[in-house]
Amino acid sequence: MPELPEAETIARTLQREMAGAHIATVQVARRDFVHGDPRPLERIAAGRRIAHVHRRAKRVIIDLDDGTELVFRLGMSGRITLHGGDEPLELHTHVVFRFRDRAFELRFKDPRRFGGLWCITPHGQSAGRALGPVGPEPLDLPLGAFREMLKRKRPIKSLLLDQALIAGIGNIYCDESLHRAGVHPESPAQRLSHDEARRLLRAIKNVLRSAIRHEGTTFMDYRTPNGTPGGFALKHRVYHREGKPCRACGKPIVRMQVAQRSTFLCPTCQPLSMREEGT
DNA sequence: CGCATTTCCTGGAGGC
């Protein structure tokens, strides 16, 4: 389940391996997986050079030398991998890039197809489904702006998962951050104290930075582009640990539904925030 | 506007 740290890991790997690469050909196996400029991606990208690879929110973005942006949204089962060209195409491989000056090819596969590839050309027609609005990057977010965001009644978990408000946090890192901050996922956002808000933002940044250092989290699908799993699962304190002892207090981790998502928490370490308004 | 619910999709897990 690629969230911000997984996308960051993929982007860094691709920037290291692919910056400067000359695209020879592009193969699109599923036309409805590609959005944006309606012209064929094969013709837009072939012959271009990869200028830079970076990340925004959970998206991996390849900048081409003519200003075209290729935006990869990974959904939950999306994978970008580098393969020797002689390896057989895996099922659900929707787009393949081949290069003049690289031995391997770049493949984008996504069995569940919650992801997609957006081709944004500099003066191109912006047809097709557009990308939704994206909030600020959490790693750059100042406390003041974060507290401004919290002025809503919604459960804090549903707010942290809202990409239009804050970018890149998914189910795993949301639960981990809330536990580290000692905040209950159902706490109304506006009921968090100043100290809870400060702890939560700090926890989000620490969890994301730590996960990036470990190259992300691997439960099932996710791998770095070179095929190695991420190492962050070992550090999980609540996610997928229902019934197991809380690493802080020893009481069992509880599972519940919040914001239509499976949610893991320690009710002892994460009391509901009850601050009265205006205090 | 704000928030909840439904939908998309496949593969893996669990029941029998």
Add this chain to the structure above:
DNA sequence: TGCCTCCAGGAAATGC
């Protein structure tokens, strides 16, 4: 073993 149902998840669409 094999078949069936259920469920995970991000985010857009729909409903109230």
